Amino acid sequence: MATGGAIGRGPAAGGSVSPPAARAAPRLTLRQRESLAALASLLPAFLLVGVVVWWPTAQAFARSVTDWNGMTARLVGLANYRAILGSNEFWTALRTNVVFALAIPGILVVCLVVAVLLFEQVPGWRFFRSVYYVPTILSAAVVGMLMRILFATNGPVNNLLGRVGLASLQLPWLSTVPTAFVVLLFVFYWQTLGQGVLIFLAALSAVPQDLIEAATLEGAGWWQRLVGVIIPQLVPAIAYFVVFNLVWAFVGLFAIVYTVTGGGPGYGTTSVDLYIYRKAFEQGQLGYASALSVVLFLIVLVISAAQVRLFDRYTTTD
Amino acid sequence: MQRAHHPLVQLAIQLVLAALAVVALYPIVFMALNAFKTSLAYMTNPVGLPPGFSYVENFQAMVVRFDVLRLFANTAWYILLALLLSHAVSVPASFALAKLDFPFRGALRTAMIATMIVPAITMLVPVYVMLANWGIVNSYWSVVLVWAALAVPGNVFLLSSLMRGIPREVLEAARTDGAGYLEALLRIVLPLSLPGLLTVTIFNVTTWWNDLLIPLVFLQSDETKTVTVAAATIMGRFSLDTPLLLTGLLFASVPPILLYVLLQGQIRKGLVIGAVK
Numbered sequence: 001m002a003t004g005g006a007i008g009r010g011p012a013a014g015g016s017v018s019p020p021a022a023r024a025a026p027r028l029t030l031r032q033r034e035s036l037a038a039l040a041s042l043l044p045a046f047l048l049v050g051v052v053v054w055w056p057t058a059q060a061f062a063r064s065v066t067d068w069n070g071m072t073a074r075l076v077g078l079a080n081y082r083a084i085l086g087s088n089e090f091w092t093a094l095r096t097n098v099v100f101a102l103a104i105p106g107i108l109v110v111c112l113v114v115a116v117l118l119f120e121q122v123p124g125w126r127f128f129r130s131v132y133y134v135p136t137i138l139s140a141a142v143v144g145m146l147m148r149i150l151f152a153t154n155g156p157v158n159n160l161l162g163r164v165g166l167a168s169l170q171l172p173w174l175s176t177v178p179t180a181f182v183v184l185l186f187v188f189y190w191q192t193l194g195q196g197v198l199i200f201l202a203a204l205s206a207v208p209q210d211l212i213e214a215a216t217l218e219g220a221g222w223w224q225r226l227v228g229v230i231i232p233q234l235v236p237a238i239a240y241f242v243v244f245n246l247v248w249a250f251v252g253l254f255a256i257v258y259t260v261t262g263g264g265p266g267y268g269t270t271s272v273d274l275y276i277y278r279k280a281f282e283q284g285q286l287g288y289a290s291a292l293s294v295v296l297f298l299i300v301l302v303i304s305a306a307q308v309r310l311f312d313r314y315t316t317t318d
Numbered sequence: 319m320q321r322a323h324h325p326l327v328q329l330a331i332q333l334v335l336a337a338l339a340v341v342a343l344y345p346i347v348f349m350a351l352n353a354f355k356t357s358l359a360y361m362t363n364p365v366g367l368p369p370g371f372s373y374v375e376n377f378q379a380m381v382v383r384f385d386v387l388r389l390f391a392n393t394a395w396y397i398l399l400a401l402l403l404s405h406a407v408s409v410p411a412s413f414a415l416a417k418l419d420f421p422f423r424g425a426l427r428t429a430m431i432a433t434m435i436v437p438a439i440t441m442l443v444p445v446y447v448m449l450a451n452w453g454i455v456n457s458y459w460s461v462v463l464v465w466a467a468l469a470v471p472g473n474v475f476l477l478s479s480l481m482r483g484i485p486r487e488v489l490e491a492a493r494t495d496g497a498g499y500l501e502a503l504l505r506i507v508l509p510l511s512l513p514g515l516l517t518v519t520i521f522n523v524t525t526w527w528n529d530l531l532i533p534l535v536f537l538q539s540d541e542t543k544t545v546t547v548a549a550a551t552i553m554g555r556f557s558l559d560t561p562l563l564l565t566g567l568l569f570a571s572v573p574p575i576l577l578y579v580l581l582q583g584q585i586r587k588g589l590v591i592g593a594v595k
Contacts, residue, residue, distance in 0.1 A: 031419065034418050034419050034420060035418075035419075035420040035421065037414070037418060037499045038414040038418040038419075038420040038423075039420070040410075041410035041411055041413060041414035041418070042410075042411050042414050042415070042426065044406070044407040044410070044411070045407040045408060045410070045411035045430070045470055045474065046411070046426075046430070048403075048407050048463075048466065048467045048470060049430065049433055049467055049470050049471065051467075052441075052445060052463055052464060052467035052468075053433055053436060053441055053445075053467050053468065053471075054433070055444075055448075056441035056442075056443075056444035056445040056448060057436050057440055057441045057444075059441075059444035059447075059448075060440055060441060060443065060444050063443075063444065070447045070450070114335070114338065117331050117334060117335060118335070120323065120331055122323065122328045122331045122332055122335075123328075123332070124332060124335070125335070127339075128335045128336075128338070128339055130582065131339045131342055131343060132338065132339070132342050133578070133585075133586075134342060134343065134346065134575065134578065135342055135345075135346070137524060137574045137575065137577070137578045137585070138346075138528070138571050138574055138575075139527065139528030139529075139530070139546045139549075139570060139571075139574070140528065140530070141528070141530040141546050141547075141549065141550040142528075142546065142549055142550075142567050142570045142571055143345075144550070145549060145550055145553075145554060145563065145567055146345055146348075146349055146564075146567055147345070149560055149563065149564065150345060150348070154361070154364070155364060156348060156364040156365045159363075159364050159365050160365055163365075190341070190342070190345075193338070193342065194342075198586055247435075250437075251437035251438075251439060254439070254530065254531050255528075255529075255530040255531065255550075258530065258550070259530075259550050259554075273437075273439045273531075276439055276442075276443070277439075277442075277531070277535070280442070280443045280446075281446075281535060286443050286447070289443050290443055290444070293437075293439055293440040293441075293442070293443065294440070296437060296439065296440060297436070297437060297440045300435060300437055301435065304435045
């Protein structure tokens with residue numbers, strides 16, 4: 001360690017300490033040594049990600065055109081994809097994800113309104129900010145189980161509705177598809193409020209104060225300042241929130257759907273990721289499940305591409 | 319914005335905020351209160367207060383029947399191993415991508431970061447088959463490997479962005495003082511990256527503690543399960559005894575809540591980094 005002395009002393013990073021300086025160092029330029037050090041630094045990370053993420057992802061593509069049971073795979077061409085696109089189950093599952101995606105504007109507005117109210121800094125606002133975040137840190141699985149209990153037919157929600165004279169709203173929440181979606185979206189909103197509020201509060205405090213003062217001097221009222229000056233400044237934060245939740249709506253539903261409804265009634269609230277899980281780990285159709293996961297990956301890819309475009313636009317017009 | 323309000327406006331705002339706070343907290347309070355009820359007391363009145371807080375059989379059952387302490391130990395152990403593994407590979411990689419000069423640096427960084435968009439579910443089936451062939455399915459090593467690997471791209475993204483801020487001169491100075499690569503990494507880069515490392519650690523720990531999918535798929539026997547998976551599976555089998563199930567959910571919720579109470583500021587900063595950068 002004491003000799004040599006460049007940051008780029010490759011072999012030392014690998015951990016084999018014998019006499020590294022003598023063997024590796026003398027004939028190498030500084031630049032080559034730095035490259036060796038970089039190689040040694042990157043290798044473990046790329047090895048781990050390569051073996052556990054990239055290779056299986058490539059496998060998912062390769063196996064998606066086969067009939068695969070984990071041991072033997074038989075090439076079937078595009079049969080899996082044809083079966084997927086022709087099956088009601090897939091479209092029903094995709095509908096679940098789309099319902100969540102379409103619910104994003106609603107929670108976006110709620111979060112914006114609450115953030116603006118908090119930003120008025122009425123007494124107690126810090127307390128409220130902390131409280132709203134508590135549901136966000138809990139596990140979606142735990143929250144899902146909790147909500148299943150709350151919305152059970154004999155559960156507390158129906159009990160409370162009865163007590164306040166709203167007996168007509170005492171529904172078998174989880175037994176019909178529309179009401180099951182009401183519960184699922186409630187869970188989504190309940191867990192997302194804290195995240196949205198924090199993001200928008202941070203964005204609000206980053207709005208340059210002189211912009212607001214200038215508008216005030218020109219005679220803009222509270223509402224005009226909000227819509228004309230402040231909201232446009234929040235657009236990058238809004239874009240981030242929407243894209244984050246859009247991706248989540250397609251790949252993050254497993255835990256809450258699994259726990260709240262189990263995907264039912266029937267396939268009514270099954271999301272695509274839960275559908276993949278059932279096909280692969282309960283029915284053993286690994287080729288079909290692989291094709292499904294490729295389809296899901298492509299959907300996410302399209303959303304991500306749109307995201308990159310979106311963010312490029314905001315960073316260049318900055 | 320405007321901080322001086324008419325008292326009525328202020329009151330109206332507070333009322334709206336308070337109503338939302340009730341909605342946010344009620345399910346959690348409900349969970350905590352009903353853990354102290356018998357199954358019968360719950361069925362007669364699911365919304366009222368428990369008759370007292372001396373009924374702790376649900377908590378005892380958690381410890382004795384469900385061995386909740388072992389579930390906690392399992393989860394903590396898996397998380398610790400995954401953290402060690404992901405940090406051990408992420409920190410040097412981030413340093414190299416941020417501060418070293420070598421061919422294809424940009425391309426390698428892009429490749430690593432682009433991996434963030436691969437959904438876990440996409441690679442899950444093939445990785446399951448692969449780890450089954452390695453014979454480590456149903457061993458916690460499978461969960462540790464998958465957790466760590468999936469965390470690396472995001473961790474490298476954040477850490478390397480932060481490490482770019484380390485002044486080149488600091489590293490040059492260390493080099494002229496005779497510090498080798500490893501020394502520079504451990505004595506200069508690592509201490510300067512501690513705040514970022516803490517953010518990443520909090521994020522990883524909560525993600526893994528709350529994860530259902532991966533431990534559910536890879537760990538089949540009850541004694542290897544994590545707290546979250548146990549709450550959604552083993553304890554769910556006792557859903558007729560709702561207070562018992564609620565007690566289990568309460569156990570699973572306490573660590574994230576504690577972490578949040580202790581590290582609120584850090585967590586807020588960590589969440590917001592992505593949004594403002």
